[in-house]
Amino acid sequence: MRHTRAHTANRRSHHALKTPTLAICSNCGAKHRPHHMCLECGFYNGRMVVDMEAKKKAREERLQAKREAIRGEEPESAESGEPATAEVKELKGGKKEEARDEKKK
Numbered sequence: 536m537r538h539t540r541a542h543t544a545n546r547r548s549h550h551a552l553k554t555p556t557l558a559i560c561s562n563c564g565a566k567h568r569p570h571h572m573c574l575e576c577g578f579y580n581g582r583m584v585v586d587m588e589a590k591k592k593a594r595e596e597r598l599q600a601k602r603e604a605i606r607g608e609e610p611e612s613a614e615s616g617e618p619a620t621a622e623v624k625e626l627k628g629g630k631k632e633e634a635r636d637e638k639k640k
């Protein structure tokens with residue numbers, strides 16, 4: 536049903552976004568959500584809750600390992616991608632036939 540402009544405007548009067556309330560970290564001075572750990576330093580209520588530096592290091596190490604794995608795999612798959620898949624298909628077919636034979640016996 537079509538609404539008047541006034542009706543639409545009245546409904547949209549509640550659509551404005553509110554600015555989030557933020558507290559200032561007592562350890563590093565960054566803004567964080569109140570009653571939540573500071574995402575910059577991992578402190579809450581004056582003590583370290585999560586070791587954010589160790590987490591960042593672990594994350595970087597994980598990402599690097601992933602990148603290296605991708606770099607290592609790419610040239611191999613590009614060179615011998617087609618013959619490798621053909622071999623796999625043949626092996627799968629052979630295995631399936633063997634399995635069927637065993638069931639029949």
Ligand SMILES: [Zn+2]
Nearest residue numbers: 560563573576
């Ligand atoms: Zn902080």
